[in-house]
Amino acid sequence: MALYLIRKLQNFAIFSDEERSALQDLASRRQRLLNGRDDVIAQGERPGFVNLVLEGFACRYKILPDGRRQILSFFIPGDLCDLHSDVLHVMDHSIGAISPLRIAQIAPDEIDAVTTQLPRLRRAFWWNELVGEATTREWLTNIGQRTGTERVAHLLCETFVRMRAIGLVDGTGACPFPITQADLSDALGISIVHTNRMLQDLRAEGLIVLKGRTLQVDDLGALMRLANFDPSYLHLRSNVGEETGGQPELDRETTS
Amino acid sequence: MALYLIRKLQNFAIFSDEERSALQDLASRRQRLLNGRDDVIAQGERPGFVNLVLEGFACRYKILPDGRRQILSFFIPGDLCDLHSDVLHVMDHSIGAISPLRIAQIAPDEIDAVTTQLPRLRRAFWWNELVGEATTREWLTNIGQRTGTERVAHLLCETFVRMRAIGLVDGTGACPFPITQADLSDALGISIVHTNRMLQDLRAEGLIVLKGRTLQVDDLGALMRLANFDPSYLHLRSNVGEETGGQPELDRETTS
DNA sequence: CGCGGTCTTGAGTGTTGTCAATGCTGGTGG
DNA sequence: CCACCAGCATTGACAACACTCAAGACCGCG
Numbered sequence: 152m153a154l155y156l157i158r159k160l161q162n163f164a165i166f167s168d169e170e171r172s173a174l175q176d177l178a179s180r181r182q183r184l185l186n187g188r189d190d191v192i193a194q195g196e197r198p199g200f201v202n203l204v205l206e207g208f209a210c211r212y213k214i215l216p217d218g219r220r221q222i223l224s225f226f227i228p229g230d231l232c233d234l235h236s237d238v239l240h241v242m243d244h245s246i247g248a249i250s251p252l253r254i255a256q257i258a259p260d261e262i263d264a265v266t267t268q269l270p271r272l273r274r275a276f277w278w279n280e281l282v283g284e285a286t287t288r289e290w291l292t293n294i295g296q297r298t299g300t301e302r303v304a305h306l307l308c309e310t311f312v313r314m315r316a317i318g319l320v321d322g323t324g325a326c327p328f329p330i331t332q333a334d335l336s337d338a339l340g341i342s343i344v345h346t347n348r349m350l351q352d353l354r355a356e357g358l359i360v361l362k363g364r365t366l367q368v369d370d371l372g373a374l375m376r377l378a379n380f381d382p383s384y385l386h387l388r389s390n391v392g393e394e395t396g397g398q399p400e401l402d403r404e405t406t407s
Numbered sequence: 408m409a410l411y412l413i414r415k416l417q418n419f420a421i422f423s424d425e426e427r428s429a430l431q432d433l434a435s436r437r438q439r440l441l442n443g444r445d446d447v448i449a450q451g452e453r454p455g456f457v458n459l460v461l462e463g464f465a466c467r468y469k470i471l472p473d474g475r476r477q478i479l480s481f482f483i484p485g486d487l488c489d490l491h492s493d494v495l496h497v498m499d500h501s502i503g504a505i506s507p508l509r510i511a512q513i514a515p516d517e518i519d520a521v522t523t524q525l526p527r528l529r530r531a532f533w534w535n536e537l538v539g540e541a542t543t544r545e546w547l548t549n550i551g552q553r554t555g556t557e558r559v560a561h562l563l564c565e566t567f568v569r570m571r572a573i574g575l576v577d578g579t580g581a582c583p584f585p586i587t588q589a590d591l592s593d594a595l596g597i598s599i600v601h602t603n604r605m606l607q608d609l610r611a612e613g614l615i616v617l618k619g620r621t622l623q624v625d626d627l628g629a630l631m632r633l634a635n636f637d638p639s640y641l642h643l644r645s646n647v648g649e650e651t652g653g654q655p656e657l658d659r660e661t662t663s
Numbered sequence: 664c665g666c667g668g669t670c671t672t673g674a675g676t677g678t679t680g681t682c683a684a685t686g687c688t689g690g691t692g693g
Numbered sequence: 694c695c696a697c698c699a700g701c702a703t704t705g706a707c708a709a710c711a712c713t714c715a716a717g718a719c720c721g722c723g
Contacts, residue, residue, distance in 0.1 A: 221548040295596030340551030
């Protein structure tokens with residue numbers, strides 16, 4: 152089931168049946184199940200496959216010699232982990248499961264074959280890569296410049312909007328959120344205790360409800376304002392929230 | 408003069424005369440000169456060219472609505488700025504000159520043509536891109552996990568090692584360093600005053616001499632240890648420092 | 664010589680971290 | 694169905710690292 156991947160990539164272009172089923176194909180080869188804290192692949196190993204998250208949450212992280220951990224990104228269903236890392240031969244970071252996880256392992260060759268045949272998919276994958284990089288830059292800005300509250304709020308905004316973009320937010324404005332406070336703090340560069348207090352604040356403001364691995368956002372507009380969150384770096388088709396802004400990123404040119 | 412670019416890419420593969428002169432060609436088309444604080448391209452504009460730094464320092468940065476600035480990376484001679492950002496149509500960050508700057512503007516088509524004809528160059532550009540991403544991840548880790556002193560030391564290590572890799576460190580262990588303390592603090596997520604104090608500490612330890620836009624590293628080993636600096640993310644051929652470690656990243660496979 | 668930008672320093676404040684204890688919850692086995 | 698346990702969340706008290714404000718020194722350039 153490449154459903155989430157398709158939904159995500161459709162923020163870039165609308166696909167034909169052929170393209171859709173090619174994506175289905177990719178996602179249906181090898182599948183793999185992991186438990187909560189397992190590693191998909193560890194720092195130092197050499198990447199063999201491109202990993203596609205089908206179900207559950209994962210993260211990219213780095214461990215320092217003294218044990219400190221920095222989470223570099225979260226992966227939600229539909230996310231592709233390491234499209235091109237095989238060029239570097241060795242992983243300089245790890246990919247780990249946050250929750251029980253189902254992934255598809257895709258051989259780089261398979262990707263090559265499909266994208267050669269269907270150039271619009273190639274461009275969609277590119278778009279996807281670049282959004283990933285833009286997100287990392289936004290994280291850098293988040294950690295570097297924003298205060299504790301802002302950081303937490305910003306990350307919640309981002310995750311919520313991404314979940315919404317793949318249809319995982321329900322009618323009440325709630326979505327699965329298996330990320331623990333320890334994970335959050337390693338992602339945001341603040342202590343667990345402080346993360347907890349910032350979350351309390353957000354709850355007290357009536358902005359969110361976070362419990363039982365579920366995040367409910369009650370006032371996205373206010374949360375976005377508090378976080379200084381501008382969703383344009385996600386390059387989604389509908390960058391909604393308050394005002395409707397971003398024009399769609401439809402693939403115009405006829406490529407290279 | 409694509410000298411620095413060639414030196415840098417030769418960390419990935421050794422080039423033939425043909426490849427070398429193709430790189431020369433790329434760098435010799437349009438050139439552009441900028442002053443100290445000028446923007447090469449600003450947030451919101453649409454990228455037209457790939458920018459290659461020929462001389463001077465530049466940086467990638469983001470400005471928040473309230474004026475806070477996060478520097479996302481530094482560009483030194485030989486660095487390519489935005490190899491693929493044209494897919495996204497709009498810059499989500501700016502590129503600015505740190506010092507007087509000379510750059511070459513390369514059209515995406517020219518890159519395409521050259522890399523199609525010379526696949527080893529294509530792979531070298533890939534390698535370059537991926538090293539850039541790895542560096543951003545390392546910065547995220549740096550800001551997220553390390554203390555003030557470590558952060559400053561880490562950034563100095565990185566810059567010094569990169570400068571050395573392109574032959575810009577002289578026999579006394581000194582290299583040009585036009586980055587101001589204000590720039591450093593925006594890159595590291597700490598205040599100017601604090602940056603200044605951390606630098607004092609490093610000087611007091613006898614690790615560095617930093618003055619007159621010149622950085623001299625007196626004890627790289629100690630600086631690396633202090634910073635927890637592991638150069639492997641730079642994927643240089645000789646990851647020297649103390650012990651000699653990393654095996655060369657010679658291009659083995661025959662590509663896609 | 665004067666000026667702007669950069670660097671340096673001191674003093675006081677406060678955000679954030681650490682330590683440590685307690686509460687909560689879901690899952691497991693008896 | 695209950696007791697127990699592990700992992701996670703929460704709280705309080707205190708310490709410390711880093712920030713702000715503000716003044717002054719330095720340096721290169723015109």
